[in-house]
Amino acid sequence: MLGRKSKFEIKSPEQILLMRTAGLVVADVLARMQLEAGPGVTTLQLDKIAREMLTAAGAQSSFLGYFGYPAVICSSLNDEVVHSIPNEIALKDGDILSVDFGAIVDGWNGDAAITIEIGTPRPEQTALSNATRESMWAGLAMAVAGNRLSDISHAIEVVIRSAGNYGILEEYGGHGIGTKMHMDPLIPNYGEPGHGPELIPGMALAIEPMATLGSKHVRTLDDQWTVVTTDGSRAAHWEHTVAITTDGPWVLTAHDGGAQYFAARGIPSPAANFAV
Ligand code: MF3
């Protein structure tokens, strides 16, 4: 690498630690969202709780004011895939909800999303959400120095395709992250392995597969934010921010840094060095 400058923002170990602080705020808020979301609760109520937690943590929102976005969470319900604005509608039994949240600490961003089933889970939705989450982890496991960017994309696609006949969004994907929430590179959630830039220590990526029970086609509503499936099929969305380090992938927005997942698969990770 001598003399070669990366196109991407390369973080020092100290900067990755600041991103870890932001990532833990995100992990705390999403854990709370999981607890609070249920039948009768509105997504505006969830947004209010997330705002209070941000203030208590002394952190800023990555989302509020981003191109005019009016909330701190995205709360995408049923056929809404991503970027839906919180509202007064009460969640109902059988709904499937993605909550996406980003926090800034000392100028460094963390970004993650979870999918929650409201009330009684529906097997079809559970299978979709599990496949999407597992594909995210397969992608995170490829966030290793020396791999190529599309190795992540490919790992995600393989897991989703082998799990069922799901739609994989093509207009949206993961992204670099650091001093800004959205940075280069873009990370498609599908593709052949072995292409794109080589991953190097100090890169940080938000890996976020989105999958549907039907079509991969989506459109944006008149509010200019909400992305819905064109066929009305329901969707799942999972996301984590990961740092590529000399010691392996470190999932900055997971409380355990990914230790449990990586250890079970023999993947070295700095997460193993930190007590949870
Ligand atoms: N985490 C989301 C993503 O990466 C960003 C939400 S867009 C915002 O797509 F405007 F709400 F910030």
Ligand code: CO
């Ligand atoms: Co993101």
